[in-house]
Amino acid sequence: MTIRAHGLTKHYGGKPAKKAVDDLSFEVLPGTVTGFLGPNGAGKSTTMRMLLGLDAPTAGRATIGGRAYTSHPAPLSEVGALLEARSVHPGRTAYHHLMALAHTHSIPRSRVEAVLRLAGIDEVARRRVKGFSLGMGQRLGIAAALLGDPATVILDEPVNGLDPEGVLWIRTLLKSLAAEGRTVLVSSHLMSEMALTADHLVIIGRGRLLADTTVERFVRDSGTGSVKAVTPEAGLLTELLAAPGVQITADTPGVLDISGTDAEHIGRTAAAHGIPLFELTPRTASLEQAFMDLTRDSVEYAATPAPHQEPHPEGATA
Numbered sequence: 020m021t022i023r024a025h026g027l028t029k030h031y032g033g034k035p036a037k038k039a040v041d042d043l044s045f046e047v048l049p050g051t052v053t054g055f056l057g058p059n060g061a062g063k064s065t066t067m068r069m070l071l072g073l074d075a076p077t078a079g080r081a082t083i084g085g086r087a088y089t090s091h092p093a094p095l096s097e098v099g100a101l102l103e104a105r106s107v108h109p110g111r112t113a114y115h116h117l118m119a120l121a122h123t124h125s126i127p128r129s130r131v132e133a134v135l136r137l138a139g140i141d142e143v144a145r146r147r148v149k150g151f152s153l154g155m156g157q158r159l160g161i162a163a164a165l166l167g168d169p170a171t172v173i174l175d176e177p178v179n180g181l182d183p184e185g186v187l188w189i190r191t192l193l194k195s196l197a198a199e200g201r202t203v204l205v206s207s208h209l210m211s212e213m214a215l216t217a218d219h220l221v222i223i224g225r226g227r228l229l230a231d232t233t234v235e236r237f238v239r240d241s242g243t244g245s246v247k248a249v250t251p252e253a254g255l256l257t258e259l260l261a262a263p264g265v266q267i268t269a270d271t272p273g274v275l276d277i278s279g280t281d282a283e284h285i286g287r288t289a290a291a292h293g294i295p296l297f298e299l300t301p302r303t304a305s306l307e308q309a310f311m312d313l314t315r316d317s318v319e320y321a322a323t324p325a326p327h328q329e330p331h332p333e334g335a336t337a
């Protein structure tokens with residue numbers, strides 16, 4: 020099922036009104052993991068709550084498989100969700116929590132056992148939830164989301180509180196859910212994690228759409244990459260490559276950092292003039308950097324240096 024947001028908008032009261040989500044439109048297709056990214060306060064949770072009918076939009080519409088979540092006849096079997104707030108009764112065991120959910124939604128007991136195993140919490144299933152670690156709680160939330168074997172899965176920050184093994188488990192799980200043809204929307208504020216997990220990215224800042232793209236295209240278009248070239252003929256190569264828009268720096272003798280052209284052009288130019296190249300390496304901007312550049316203007320709580328920590332003048336050593 021395709022998830023669609025059409026002009027989705029949410030204002031909170033107060034003066035001036037807070038535009039938590041501002042005219043947001045995007046689609047999330049089956050068979051892919053879509054990463055929903057944005058800095059803290061960007062509006063990810065509010066958007067997910069509107070997709071799930073838990074918050075009414077001020078304007079616009081959210082549909083899953085063409086209709087509002089609340090008008091699905093058996094929502095739990097069609098859309099599984101994990102939201103940030105935990106809503107499990109602390110005195111219940113994981114098993115009883117899932118059994119109660121299964122019971123009220125006519126889901127067979129065999130699914131409870133299956134999701135407990137899938138989430139790796141079958142051995143602690145008889146313990147009370149109040150003794151659970153954050154990571155175990157997250158796993159229980161994911162088990163509950165998958166209980167109805169839903170075609171669409173919406174998870175808000177599922178890696179929160181998970182240890183590295185748990186993070187890897189989520190990554191593999193989401194990919195396999197998508198490979199089974201399900202629609203997977205997962206929010207995060209970590210670009211590096213989404214780059215390893217998602218196929219597609221919807222990036223928002225201050226409630227507005229900043230990018231709707233594939234991970235591959237985002238990496239390519241981040242565009243701040245340069246090429247490192249190591250050659251004994253650095254001076255000659257610099258002269259040959261000189262052109263409008265091409266910038267070349269040589270902080271270390273014989274090592275050039277070239278931007279504004281690509282490795283192929285540099286390699287061909289060098290070959291045409293018999294210049295030996297010991298190394299020719301495209302340097303892609305780190306994904307996290309590209310994400311920060313994109314969202315810089317929409318960060319609500321940007322870190323500011325403390326007054327006594329003046330940045331060092333360029334070139335000075337600490």
Ligand SMILES: Nc1ncnc2c1ncn2[C@@H]1O[C@H](COP(=O)(O)OP(=O)(O)OP(=O)(O)O)[C@@H](O)[C@H]1O
Pocket residue numbers: 031032037038039057058059060061062063064065066208319
């Ligand atoms: N009930 C509310 N009343 C007023 N403002 C709210 C309410 N819920 C959220 N907001 C504000 O709306 C904005 C978006 O919040 P939201 O929780 O959707 O962001 P988020 O991207 O999920 O952030 P985070 O990564 O920190 O969870 C924030 O500025 C938040 O303070």
